[in-house]
Amino acid sequence: MPGLDDAFWNHLDARIAATLVRAPRRRRSPHASPSLVPTSRPPLADETLSDRHEVADWTGLVETISAAGAAAQVQDERLRERNAAYDTLASDLSRALADVERYKALVARAEAQVEAKSREIQALAEARIKSIQARADARVQRAEERAQAADRRVIVVEEWLSSIEEASRHLLPTPRQPIAKAS
Template sequence: MPAMDEAFWANLDAHIVAHRQDGPEKAPAASLQSSPTLAVVGDAAPVPRRVASDWTGVLDTLTAAKSAAQQQEARLREQAAEQDTLLQELKRSQQEVRALEGLVREIQAQADAKAGELRARAEAQVGRVQAEASARLQAMETRVQAAERRAEIAEGWLVRIEQASRELLPSEGRAAA
């Protein structure tokens, strides 16, 4: 089994070198040299094993990826905290808006009630003023009618007095009058 493990690692090393982004021709010379020990698997040809320094690039990549993942996780936590804070603030704002809407409805209802009360008072006042004006007008019409009757009576009396005074005048004065 140890020979198989060494063959596996050797094949993996070869695969990594072949698929490097900068190409196998730019791989460090040390990585392409075989190590002093060769592994033999069954009847297969010996497979060269590369130096462990080839793995330092992979380890650096993994370390950088881990660091980037940690930084991303920290940013995500910060964003989540900010979003949570904003969400709480939004909920408070919505509650305040609902409370203010309730106050507005209550004030509107009070204003409507007050307006209705004032309208009723005004209508009652107008009714009283109209009734009082009607009563005064009626009283004045009654006075006018009474004055007209007195004037008619006075005219009648004046006509009678005039006739009586003519009758009292001597006959000569009657013809001239």
């Protein structure tokens, strides 16, 4: 597959040329093998300069690739850290939401208990008020009955006193004439 290898290298050269200012294109023969082993023939003067330039281009490419690889690793590490942070935040958020739901349930239960206790206290208070009112009404009733009885006794006593007074008037002797003094 020499054609595929040449296409790959030509594409790579084009990318390097796009990134480097005036980077020369590699000159490869269409039948050249992609081996890294140098040929046994000594290079000509023009080829040596061109090869040095190509070696310098490859060095720059290797540095570019190494820098890109390092940058990719750093970015990958940052992404992993962010993912870990997001995962931590997501689990914290899940726990917080679960806590909120649990607290809502506790609040609802407490509100229900407060409402029930409030109704119970209100019912007890109303029963106590009715009981106190009933006792007060009974006392008022007894007091009114006593007052009526006292009024009746007063009437009876007044009648007795009237009759005693009248009877005592009849019992008194008629008025006597003063006796004249003997002189």
